[in-house]
Amino acid sequence: xxxxxxxxxxxxxxxxxxxxxxxxxxxxxxxxxxxxxxxxxxxxxxxxxxxxxxxxxxxxxxxxxxxxxxxxxxxxxxxxxxxxxxxxxxxxxxxxxxxxxxxxxxxxxxxx
Amino acid sequence: xxxxxxxxxxxxxxxxxxxxxxxxxxxxxxxxxxxxxxxxxxxxxxxxxxxxxxxxxxxxxxxxxxxxxxxxxxxxxxxxxxxxxxxxxxxxxxxxxxxxxxxxxxxxxx
Numbered sequence: 703x704x705x706x707x708x709x710x711x712x713x714x715x716x717x718x719x720x721x722x723x724x725x726x727x728x729x730x731x732x733x734x735x736x737x738x739x740x741x742x743x744x745x746x747x748x749x750x751x752x753x754x755x756x757x758x759x760x761x762x763x764x765x766x767x768x769x770x771x772x773x774x775x776x777x778x779x780x781x782x783x784x785x786x787x788x789x790x791x792x793x794x795x796x797x798x799x800x801x802x803x804x805x806x807x808x809x810x811x812x813x814x
Numbered sequence: 815x816x817x818x819x820x821x822x823x824x825x826x827x828x829x830x831x832x833x834x835x836x837x838x839x840x841x842x843x844x845x846x847x848x849x850x851x852x853x854x855x856x857x858x859x860x861x862x863x864x865x866x867x868x869x870x871x872x873x874x875x876x877x878x879x880x881x882x883x884x885x886x887x888x889x890x891x892x893x894x895x896x897x898x899x900x901x902x903x904x905x906x907x908x909x910x911x912x913x914x915x916x917x918x919x920x921x922x923x924x
Contacts, residue, residue: 747911804859805856805858808854
């Protein structure tokens with residue numbers, strides 16, 4: 703079955719370390735998105751990519767980086783510059799702006 | 815101020831009750847989404863609306879573009895409906911991605 707796979711489900715990181723969250727889709731979707739969710743807050747857009755080798759900053763891109771070398775993959779790196787990285791991260795994809803979205807199951811990142 | 819407001823924030827009801835969750839937004843939109851987030855965190859897309867009404871099983875979603883308001887209804891609610899329901903809008907123009915409400919935490923008691 704087609705879908706989005708995020709890994710790992712839980713991730714612990716020491717302060718000062720970079721960490722990369724994986725997002726893979728086999729839906730042949732062009733657009734992919736990364737969102738961050740904090741307790742009591744709505745999801746916020748970090749980065750998005752509408753096509754391979756192209757990506758755009760979202761509302762809270764500072765301290766994060768992404769790449770889109772393959773259509774299927776959109777990894778997110780949380781760098782040491784991100785001041786408050788502990789959060790729940792969700793990846794999503796969409797075939798087109800006018801269609802619905804498919805979400806992954808998320809990665810919960812905790813900085814220790 | 816969040817551009818998408820949901821009410822109520824929390825709702826506890828008895829099995830079988832008719833449930834209504836509301837969403838109001840302040841900007842022009844091209845589409846509105848209703849999403850369901852399970853306790854593990856995964857999100858399922860329930861509806862995408864740009865006008866009128868959609869129905870899927872016991873779920874009904876309506877939208878009034880003029881009033882900038884949408885409702886999600888659950889008929890004959892069941893404990894398995896317990897989840898966080900999230901309203902999200904896609905604005906027009908060059909923006910991409912969605913703007914999300916904070917969610918409504920629904921608990922259906924047997």
